[in-house]
């Protein structure tokens with residue numbers, strides 16, 4: 570699969586039932602997946618935390634064989650789908666796990682991603698997930714946090730509506746709560762958790778108000 574080839578990436582999900590295929594295809598179209606892929610170091614151990622059906626992790630592993638990518642996800646059904654989608658990629662693995670009790674070895678990761686995961690949790694749980702991710706990273710390691718923020722307002726409205734449908738109608742995760750935060754609230758949380766933070770608006774050409782928070786463990 571070539572870097573940037575969303576069609577080949579989505580073809581890996583042909584085996585899924587239509588609801589899951591629809592969900593994965595929508596995610597692929599509505600976020601800047603390949604610009605996100607470029608942000609990740611091309612070598613080293615990378616963890617995709619809350620990897621869902623594995624869309625991001627599969628793209629990362631397929632685009633750079635030098636990355637050793639591990640997806641960690643709490644829902645067994647999604648881990649199974651991710652494993653099937655990633656078949657044939659020797660630098661990719663998935664396991665079932667809870668980010669609130671992340672068992673990764675201290676300092677063992679070069680990079681980690683939290684792609685649209687934190688908003689499912691209230692502030693105290695967000696802090697725990699971030700503390701666990703920080704512990705697992707080596708000093709100088711990169712954490713990429715991709716989250717919807719509250720501006721621009723119309724894109725925030727679209728994201729809220731879509732998310733409500735995903736959680737309550739399509740039931741794409743077991744969560745029913747949405748805890749979106751402003752850009753500034755995310756930044757101060759990440760700094761309070763011990764990261765240096767640089768924020769980039771990440772919604773160009775897309776209808777959701779995504780920001781990318783590039784975080785370094787100092």
Ligand SMILES: C[S@@+](CC[C@H](N)C(=O)[O-])C[C@H]1O[C@@H](n2cnc3c(N)ncnc32)[C@H](O)[C@@H]1O
Nearest residue numbers: 619620621642643666667668669684685686742
């Ligand atoms: C909106 S989905 C995003 C999935 C994936 N990151 C992506 O971009 O396609 C959020 C995922 O995070 C997972 N998740 C949320 N909290 C988690 C936790 N404490 N431990 C493991 N996975 C978690 C959910 O099960 C869900 O699959």
